[in-house]
Amino acid sequence: MPECVRPLRLLFAPLVALATASAAPAHAQKVHEIRLEHDAATHEYRFSPATVTARAGDVLVFKVTGGGDHGIVFEGNMPPAARAALSAAMPRRVGDLSGPILGPRAEYRITLPALPAGDYRFYCLPHRAYDEVGTLRIQ
Ligand SMILES: [Cu+2]
Incomplete structure (x- = not known):
């Protein structure tokens, strides 16, 4: 390598490393599918799975698979900033923390904002x- 290139490489190497690190997501985005089901035999309506563990940037995809119309509403017992962020992340809201009514086979996606653990x-x-x-x- 020519001598004149070497100092430049030494200068830029940390910058390249820095740029690469900041471009890479801290954690790969995950998509969590949650089905909204109806069991005709037991007359049960349920989210499946009923508990989803996720992080900021993950996507929740609610899918109606049976039982007519459904709709997703989060309970409001959370810090005001979390409430505002989660509400803002819900498309086509009809109220605070309240998504639209979802018909048969509808899908509803929420990309999670940063929220306090819990x-x-x-x-x-x-x-x-x-x-x-x-x-x-x-x-
Ligand atoms: Cu329902």
């Missing part, structure tokens, strides 16, 4: 009385 409970509005509830666990 459990965030949610329920299905039309099937609240049937105990269709779930938990988002933030690590």
Whole structure:
């Protein structure tokens, strides 16, 4: 290597390393599928899985697989900043922390904002009385 190139390489190597590090996500984005199901035999409505462990940047994909219309509402017992961030991340909201009514085979995606670690409970509005509830666990 020519002598004049070497100092330049020494100068740029840390910069390249820095740029590469900041471009790489801290954690690969994960997609979590949550089905909204109805069991005709037992008359149960449920989220499956009922508990999802996720992190900021992950995507929750709610998929209606049966039981008519569903809708996702998060319970509001969380710090105001978390409440505002989660609400803002919910597309086509009809109210605070309240998603739209989802018809048969509908999908609803939420890309998670940064939230304090803990459990965030949610329920299905039309099937609240049937105990269709779930938990988002933030690590
Ligand atoms: Cu439901």
